[in-house]
Amino acid sequence: MTTIDFEPHRSHLRDVAFRMLGSLAEADDAVQEAWLRLDRADPRDVANPRGWLTTVVSRICLDMLRTRTSRREDALDRRATEHPSTADGAERELMLADSVGLALLVVLDKLEPAERIAFVLHDLFAVPFDDIAAIVSRTPDATRQLASRARRRVQGSPPPDTDLASQRHVVELFVAALRSGDLPGLIAILDPEIVLNADVAGAVTELRGRDVVARNWTEGAAAFAKFAHMFVIALIDGTAGLVMAPKGRPTRALRFTYEDGRIARAEIIGDRARLDALDIVPLATSAPAA
DSSP states (O other): OOOOOOHHHHHHHHHHHHHHHSOHHHHHHHHHHHHHHHHHSOGGGOSSHHHHHHHHHHHHHHHHHHHHHHTTTSOHHHHOEEOOOOHHHHHHHHHHHHHHOHHHHHHHTTSOHHHHHHHIIIIIHOOOHHHHHHHHTSOHHHHHHHHHHHHHHHHHSOOOOOOHHHHHHHHHHHHHHHHHTOHHHHHHTEEEEEEEEEEETTEEEEEESHHHHHHHHHHTHHHHHHHGGGEEEEEETTEEEEEEOTTSSOSEEEEEEEETTEEEEEEEEOOHHHHHHSOEEEOOSSOOOO
């Protein structure tokens, strides 16, 4: 059992994992697994604890990203994994997201796993390509190309839409499509590479791609229609979304990020601590009619 102190490196590892995964719950899982591996390691093999742990947590994150990709066709209820959230965790996630930039997180979600690892480690944490190459199982030159390709995608990505009237119109179309079960109408307002995250009662799930997300939403359209009157259009952390607050206190929130007039990222938030941390300002007294 190693005698190396893990705690001085925990914050750094969490920051690395969060930028790779975009989820504090998953980042904490990756950091915990890195701690377990360090605990089992021979101290003689860990000459540089920070570098060793960064490599280990990066490999763990790469495996997690690849698992996401291989499961992107799965239904939400089959992908849920219990992970309790706390108020401190919700605040930490908000601070991390703000420090990274929501626009960057949206773009990073669209990168292939190896591209994301190479870009995050090199461009955000200055890890040499020789070290990254061993993590992604590529040559240093190939790893350099991965990071370069990711960098071009990041730099060429359009910024999130900030026009409130446009956002509100998209939300109205979203509600109308769900109420009527209009799959083509729903697909029309979703970005082809949309990422849907759900955090409800501590269960964190993810779906990717317009067809997968639209199909999942339309399959639940009947349930949505039953409770649609409880939803209001609201500003959620400064962007238009939907909130269910039957007794004046939010129980569900749908937070969106927009690109080119479409929904590029969606979050279904039902965790109590995260809901309490949201800045919510109602924009309408009821959801729009179909």
